[in-house]
Amino acid sequence: MQLLKNIIFDYGNVIFEIDFKKAQKALLDLGITNIEDFFAHKNHNALFDDFETAAITPDEFRKGIRKATGNDEVTDEQIDAAWNSLLIGVPPTIHDTLLKVKAKYRTFLLSNNNVIHYDYIVNYLKNEFGMDDNSSLFEKTYYSQQMYLRKPNVEIFDQVIKENNLDPNETLFIDDSPQHIAGAQKAGLHTLLMDQHPRDLEAFLIKNGIL
Numbered sequence: 001m002q003l004l005k006n007i008i009f010d011y012g013n014v015i016f017e018i019d020f021k022k023a024q025k026a027l028l029d030l031g032i033t034n035i036e037d038f039f040a041h042k043n044h045n046a047l048f049d050d051f052e053t054a055a056i057t058p059d060e061f062r063k064g065i066r067k068a069t070g071n072d073e074v075t076d077e078q079i080d081a082a083w084n085s086l087l088i089g090v091p092p093t094i095h096d097t098l099l100k101v102k103a104k105y106r107t108f109l110l111s112n113n114n115v116i117h118y119d120y121i122v123n124y125l126k127n128e129f130g131m132d133d134n135s136s137l138f139e140k141t142y143y144s145q146q147m148y149l150r151k152p153n154v155e156i157f158d159q160v161i162k163e164n165n166l167d168p169n170e171t172l173f174i175d176d177s178p179q180h181i182a183g184a185q186k187a188g189l190h191t192l193l194m195d196q197h198p199r200d201l202e203a204f205l206i207k208n209g210i211l
Contacts, residue, residue: 006171007172009107010174018088024039026082052150097211108138118145173191176193192204
């Protein structure tokens, strides 16, 4: 990609390892039975979309989880623990890799996120890496709950492009979800599907001529 000047990174399973199966088990343990319809990588209940676009509050999200379990006695702490079980962590050297990329390109983070996960991640980054957040790794970070939009809607890509005066022909989007890749392509972006574990991010970038 000789004309490549800008890279937009997804977060989950590109940089930060997540495990949908672990979260599915935790939600099953709370009492949610139709788990593949309720929460999976490519399909989920509208409750999650609403939470990721800040259409509902954390308390409303927890209320929705309680309704799905059929058990009003499930506590906030139990729900948060089950929901955050999705989040595994950042493999070693990933942040160094991102700084290498930042030295060569304009880089951005675009993540479907939510208040409960975001707060957990910020606390994790402080405890594990002494970082306040992800802002030092990118020119700018974008989170769905702060934008009131989520991938794969083309509008979220258009907003990042417009705010940063990016030329889509010079911009690459990297994500692990085919549906998000499709949304980015509608916005005119070049795309790469991350099909490896986040620990292999640097090797993935080298293989694709980015580093």
